Amino acid sequence: MNLRGTKLSSLVIALLISGAWAIERWGPGLIPEGWSIGASGRDCRLDRVLDGDSIKLFCQGRPVEVRLHCIDAPEKDQRPWGDRSRAHLREITPRNVELFAIEKDRFGRTVAEVYSTGPERRSLNLAQVSAGQAAVYERFCEDPRYFRAEREARKAKRGIWQQHGDHQTPWRFRHRRASRN
Numbered sequence: 001m002n003l004r005g006t007k008l009s010s011l012v013i014a015l016l017i018s019g020a021w022a023i024e025r026w027g028p029g030l031i032p033e034g035w036s037i038g039a040s041g042r043d044c045r046l047d048r049v050l051d052g053d054s055i056k057l058f059c060q061g062r063p064v065e066v067r068l069h070c071i072d073a074p075e076k077d078q079r080p081w082g083d084r085s086r087a088h089l090r091e092i093t094p095r096n097v098e099l100f101a102i103e104k105d106r107f108g109r110t111v112a113e114v115y116s117t118g119p120e121r122r123s124l125n126l127a128q129v130s131a132g133q134a135a136v137y138e139r140f141c142e143d144p145r146y147f148r149a150e151r152e153a154r155k156a157k158r159g160i161w162q163q164h165g166d167h168q169t170p171w172r173f174r175h176r177r178a179s180r181n
Contacts, residue, residue: 041098052085070141073134074167081167132159
């Protein structure tokens with residue numbers, strides 16, 4: 001192999017490693033529609049929407065409580081924002097979804113990216129942020145798609161961004177509520 005072939009081989013290897021790292025870091029949303037890298041999510045059926053960032057699914061016949069990765073929706077106590085966020089997630093969540101588990105949280109829930117299935121496949125997590133029905137949970141999110149979606153929702157004053165308040169930062173609301181108890 002000549003010097004040009006060696007450089008080309010090294011470049012191809014570097015690109016493959018970089019691509020694998022990017023997919024590992026930023027998740028399945030980085031992969032364009034229709035592409036496959038061998039890893040796939042689990043097909044699940046919706047049981048119910050618990051709130052604006054939590055759902056209960058049945059995956060392979062087993063119940064799975066899911067916390068949507070990268071987002072934090074207003075709490076049920078934060079009326080009307082919590083009710084609106086939950087209603088929006090109910091509206092956009094089809095009966096069948098695809099689950100990409102990321103980790104377990106301290107409450108034993110599966111933290112995941114959840115996608116609708118069918119021809120208009122989309123991330124439900126990202127759709128909640130885009131619609132202004134949830135904020136980016138910065139402490140647990142590094143995915144730039146979410147930050148862009150939140151900036152756009154804020155600029156358009158969608159959902160929770162219509163007026164200033166605790167509903168925009170559910171994590172602070174929970175902390176203040178816990179410190180009062």
